[in-house]
Amino acid sequence: MKNKKFDIIIIGGGIMGSSTAYHLLKADSSLKVIVIEKDLSYEKSSTTLSMVNARIQFSLKENVQVSQYAFKILENFEEVMAVDGAKPAIFYRREGNLFLHDKKSEPAAQRAFHMQKELGCAIEWWSPEKIKTNYPIYKNLDNIVGGTFGPQDGHFDAYAVLMGYKAKAKSMGAQFLQDEVVTLITDGDMDGNGACIQGVKTGLGKTFSSSNVVNCTGAWAARLVKTIGIELPVNPVKRQVFAVTPKFKPDCPLPLTVLPSGFYFRTETGGLLLLGKSMEEDPTGFDFTWDQDRFEHLWGELYDFAPVFESLKLIKGWAGLYAVNTLDANAILGQWPTLSGFYLANGFSGHGLQQGPAVGRYITELILNKEPKLDLSIFSPERVLFKKPIFEDGIV
Structure with a gap:
């Protein structure tokens, strides 16, 4: 791959990474976006191994709103994600x-x-x-x-939804690469306010540069960020x-x-x-x-x-x-407070598949400095630093 500099690097190509890639290119077709996924067969992906459920039965208002948005997306998903006339068949069944x-x-x-x-x-x-x-x-x-x-x-076919997002994102210009990110490249003082993300290095020895990197690595999220001293409770x-x-x-x-x-x-x-x-x-x-x-x-x-x-x-x-997420079992969404340009979409605690549509849109809005259509700032990573959990009230 000759061009190793990208506008946005997404680490992890499951539902979060693929949804984010799609939303970024939908917002700005000129962006150079790469999704680096260690296993494009998705054999051990939480997305494809899910029992799959979409529900509005949460007690935290923002979680309910995220699901309301997912319902709207799933209703028209097959038509919107069609590529050259080929539609994904997601078998969306609203059986309650x-x-x-x-x-x-x-x-x-x-x-x-x-x-x-x-x-x-x-x-x-x-x-x-x-x-x-x-x-x-x-x-x-x-x-x-x-x-x-x-x-x-x-419920619906999780693999079909994932492939729908991925195929659409690729048709819009996103690149998907099978490799594993092993190192995050940073510049500045992580203990202060001047640190910035610079890119990533992979297990196959490749280096990719970008001032915007999104961690969508699911269950592997904490292991990756620990390499630069971030302790993530996932x-x-x-x-x-x-x-x-x-x-x-x-x-x-x-x-x-x-x-x-x-x-x-x-x-x-x-x-x-x-x-x-x-x-x-x-x-x-x-x-x-x-x-x-x-x-x-x-x-x-x-x-x-x-x-x-x-x-x-x-x-x-x-x-x-x-x-x-051992802090409060809710999503961790947004830019890490001490590392400019490094975004998290982690810690979904079993709710991630249905939250993928809203999360991809929200992370896109943050990166592109757009006003969020749905305010999800309650899930900001700052609460991890200050240990301020936000709990569901009895329904998990």
Whole structure:
């Protein structure tokens, strides 16, 4: 590659990096943008290993607004991302999310529900009786005082969305390179206010220069920035999903149903049921093995809640990584305070796939000094330096 100087270097070509590349070139087609991704097969990408969900059921206003924007984008994604007449097929299915609440979680859920209504969200509060009426196979509601149902929440093909953004960005002039950034090149005093990003060096020995670099490396984010002395509270945490074929076949698709324990499940095409649960003991590190013993525990929770699923067959399981922000489990977005030109889009803690559209637009606005259409400054990296967390109120 002869020209090694770029207007913007994006490190990481998953949903965040590809969305950002697209939005940059949409805003200014003259920009020279390169996306450096260590594995363009995306075999271990959190984007492609996600169970995939898009929901407005958050308690932090900005997270709700980010999802509202994602809904709008996904509705027209296939048409907007068409390249030379070829449209990505993302199979966007709005089958709903149903969060079940016990007495402990009800107050926070009620606060979030009313806030979402004020923002114009499609959200409903269901009594236990209504839950049973709509889904009579949900038998064990003894400790459930109600549920929040988002009829427009749903899921889609994560790989197709990623490839849609990538193909569109490439058609607009973005370059994608398979290589790994191992060093960030800086100039000035990182402990003062005069440090600037200068570029990156890769594992294949290449150097790329730019005064704007975006870290979109997901679960690997902290490892990269630590090389220049930045301590980012983002850990790679293993999450596991299991796909089963139940003997009982529901008459209609089941929404993503989330129990107070954190156990969740939903139907998938082909007669499958997907199960998962985040646990405190989930290991930190770059481990992609999946544990069949965990499935036995999840099966027990499913059976207790819906005994019709007594008989089922495990088809497959897989593990992916959450980029968990240990400070507050929310995104870290914006320019690092002590390094001019170095932007972060990290720490999404499992919410990143649905936040990709809004994040790509927001990072673009920051780099190009445009007024943000959606103010996401609450997620600024400054709160990491000053240890000022912003928490979701009971719905994570």
